[in-house]
Amino acid sequence: MYRTHNCGELRTANIGETVTLAGWVQYIREKGAMTWIVLRDRYGFTQLMFEEGKTPQDVLDTIKGVGREWVLQTTGKVIERFSKNMELPTGEIEVLADKVVVLNKSAVPPFTIEEETDGGDELRMKYRYLDLRRPTLKRNLELRYKVNRSARNYLDTLGFLDIETPFLIRSTPEGARDFIVPSRMNENQFYALPQSPQTFKQLLMVSGYDRYYQIVKCFRDEDLRADRQPEFSQIDCEMCFVEQEDILQTFEGLFKHIFNDVKGIQMTEAFPRMTFDDAMWHYGNDKPDIRFEMKIQNLKAKNQVHCEALNGVDFKVTNEAESILAIAVPGASEYTRKQTDELTEWVKRPQIGMTGLLFIRCNADGTFKSSVDKFFSEDKLREIAAFSGAQVGDMIFILAGAEARTRKATSELRLEMGNRLGLRNPDVYKPLWVIDFPLFEHDEDENRWVARHHPFTAPKPEQIATMINNDPKIAAGVAFYDHPYNDIKANAYDIVLNGTEIGGGSIRIFQRDLQEKMFAALGMSEEEAKEKFGFLLGAFEYGAPPHGGIAFGFDRLCALLGGQETIRDFIAFPKNNAGRDVMLDAPSAVDDKQLDELKLILKK
Amino acid sequence: MYRTHNCGELRTANIGETVTLAGWVQYIREKGAMTWIVLRDRYGFTQLMFEEGKTPQDVLDTIKGVGREWVLQTTGKVIERFSKNMELPTGEIEVLADKVVVLNKSAVPPFTIEEETDGGDELRMKYRYLDLRRPTLKRNLELRYKVNRSARNYLDTLGFLDIETPFLIRSTPEGARDFIVPSRMNENQFYALPQSPQTFKQLLMVSGYDRYYQIVKCFRDEDLRADRQPEFSQIDCEMCFVEQEDILQTFEGLFKHIFNDVKGIQMTEAFPRMTFDDAMWHYGNDKPDIRFEMKIQNLKAKNQVHCEALNGVDFKVTNEAESILAIAVPGASEYTRKQTDELTEWVKRPQIGMTGLLFIRCNADGTFKSSVDKFFSEDKLREIAAFSGAQVGDMIFILAGAEARTRKATSELRLEMGNRLGLRNPDVYKPLWVIDFPLFEHDEDENRWVARHHPFTAPKPEQIATMINNDPKIAAGVAFYDHPYNDIKANAYDIVLNGTEIGGGSIRIFQRDLQEKMFAALGMSEEEAKEKFGFLLGAFEYGAPPHGGIAFGFDRLCALLGGQETIRDFIAFPKNNAGRDVMLDAPSAVDDKQLDELKLILKK
Structure with missing residues (x-):
């Protein structure tokens, strides 16, 4: 030593x-x-x-x-x-x-190795080994290790087995793009890197391993949005002979255990649960940040008026909009013209895409004043305020337009106002289960159904008949939301923390005929289903038990526990937004000899 | 539930x-x-x-x-x-x-799901999910999990941090072949899958993480010998500010901890240590099975006679052989002619490659009888027996020929006799450190030096000068073993259990100039070294600490602890000898669309 x-x-x-x-x-x-x-x-x-x-x-x-x-x-x-x-x-x-x-000895480092550094992103990535010396990165990786250990201890205690699943698997293009790996020994054939160990963990249930977990790398060759990595880590779990309730209980326990171990926070109460439909209705998205209220008020939704005050008003905007959604922002009634103009510009940005912003001031003296006084009497405004649960001093912001876009915009506006009012404190942790997700999502481009979670998620037992007895095809002239598949729900659940989804899972299909029906519903031919997932269909022939599971985004969970937004600083050697490891200068060209051995030619 | x-x-x-x-x-x-x-x-x-x-x-x-x-x-x-x-x-x-x-329900399984099955290898691989139901496979995977957990607990307690290293890295063809992964976002460029996290763990030491571990998948695209897998798992560890002794102590502790946890075996004594030279001299290989003695007797080695009895004998075979090596096999003096003939055939098999087998019977009555009585007097035989430490009742088997082949053959014969005499009990565990490995190995084909362990292993401090002050080139007419590089030893060590290497490591180079010298000694040009390992050389500029580490073959360790020889049954979803996953039918052809996106053309 x-x-x-x-x-x-x-x-x-x-x-x-x-x-x-x-x-x-x-x-x-x-x-x-x-x-x-x-x-x-x-x-x-x-x-x-x-x-x-x-x-x-x-x-x-x-x-x-x-x-x-x-x-x-x-x-x-x-x-x-x-x-x-x-x-x-x-x-x-x-x-x-x-x-x-x-x-x-040491040369003079290209940036300061202190709590805060003067190095830019690319420079820090290039000299990652120096950046990793900074106390903040060190704390992040130590925290990551603690979360890892805490999760393992909890799962170990409950009898979960860590079982390693393979990395060189079969490419099954479905959902995200696979990374593929040419095989030298099997000419012109390729392995794929797993997007998740999904089918393997299901097979382990078929094999009777009962409780499985793994903290494991997964791979997706997607165009990288900010803060996505082509390789990422997952806490991956599966159980058999369980129902949704067992899984929620077990993994709520995991969560509480980690929070206690890592943050010293004792979460004694049961996590609230919200259906997907309620989340969309009240928060405009499926991962509500419930650190603050300011719920969406559905004055009108999908052409159905819920706030009577809208009736009998001769205002084209509200009469013609598919949906009219509002939020009542506390203490905002005295916003200046400049402030409301700025917010109007904010909702008009292309990312938000609205054409305008209406507002109603709930003045301190009990009067109301709005940007649409020409069309709405003060009584009408009072009615809308009452409907919206607005208090004296609030400002009600109203967006109107097509349902999907308006709901998303209102959700974004709510979060923005939450930020501005300081209601999204990173030291406050509000976990939430979102449940009862739809089984299918409608793919507009191809006018067909895609799996919202993945093709292995089971419909709710009482809705299996709806699925089996209806042709998945959407007949000409029928709106997708009028097709019975649109209403089928799954025992699928996400765990959401402070407005970020950090885990999700479902009860799986375990019957061969239902799984085949599912593949068919997703537009897969019988041959295709057999070629891609024959092993799974085969396994379901030999006594597959009921099972379900969940997977947590490990990088994201660590970042949230570290009170930070970017996952990159919780990964020892991350890649940049172009998927490059700047330190290694990877990917790189390879020798012709390597390509020859793999029988590959590059198209320039 | x-x-x-x-x-x-x-x-x-x-x-x-x-x-x-x-x-x-x-x-x-x-x-x-x-x-x-x-x-x-x-x-x-x-x-x-x-x-x-x-x-x-x-x-x-x-x-x-x-x-x-x-x-x-x-x-x-x-x-x-x-x-x-x-x-x-x-x-x-x-x-x-x-x-x-x-x-x-279940169809009738294609083989019996019992302790012993009637299914053949390929059938069991195809229906792996059924084979995994068998109690023996279940015990194996449970044992694997226990080893995993035991290793983690030990390393956690000592302050090692589990830090994940990347899987999509840079290809550095050197040693084994890389699996490569085409990058879609970086046209005509490739990632490689890691053969080990070697350079990353060294960078983590440069970053000051002090004690690192990971149980991690590694990848090698090699022609698969029996019981090798293209993807395998490693317990990978690194420490800084340590010397060899610290590492041996720490990981001997890990080993004892695992044995105690998993097998209930308390190994109280320090593991024996043997130099590489001694291992080769006495056992003929670098991973001696020390469950039994029967050491190799070096009657003559590399043309130097050690047993005087060979002098003055007019026998062409012994006079001309470069090496004459013997083992004294207890209780074998009464072997029949049929038995000695069979053993003679055994050493003549191409895998062993000897031309014949000499033997000396040490009879119960104190007399000696040999297959070379024509050339050796009984006194000479007695002398050889004494030199070989043979006892009454032993049979001395003697092999003669070129040093390398003869030593390997004698080593194989020793193990074979150990098997036949039941001296290799799988329930007896005899760990051993083999130390002082040579830094270099001679590559005959290219007449140059290759790294025996890897290019990051440091020479023994007292031999750094030998390395720096000598041209690596082997001059024409000079035998490689007369070159000073041949004698340079490293602080490199293997842990050997019952004749199988299950781990190995070294103290690393941490000085930029020495690392550059090392790359040059291995025939790498300056540009090449910089292109492949520039990040590491760069890191060594900024205050790299002394460090070293070790990696254990996790699959092999589990198989040994399970008392079995094949690693395949300790891996949930293994590949066959052609690198195929028979269950998934992977690798497989991929869509043209995938190849197009990756700008790849297949050469048929």
């Missing part, structure tokens, strides 16, 4: 001991005859002290050339520090060094 | 309780008015009992159609069993069923 102690452990109790430390130079300070060097390692910082006269001359000579990030080994006596630094655990002592060995 | 109890937990204490179980039909037996069904799940077996008159008629009707591997849910009362089966933990009770639900 190059050390007797690490840089985080010496205390006043060690005073008088001779110790050897090793670490990196964080900081050097000279004053008169004195020099101090702060040595850093994973565990902390310890100050070394040198003094002309006291310290051997060769040591003084050695430290003269030393710079930041040099690696030193030092031996000396622990002494009481003259000016104590009570913010550092080791701040009451220092080491009077009488031996120093330079283990390695 | 579909059950109140699992199939392994009911005991006499539960008698009288009404319980619900779910599981697979293992076995059905009828006798007169009685029917018994044994229900199986991961946790065990429980017998259900049905009796005409007692059991409701609808239940009797239901079970009439039931077959093996059907999935049932049953409710009934726990009763005392009439004829107890004390071999089963649940064998003192049975469940008098009064409700049965068929959760799923």
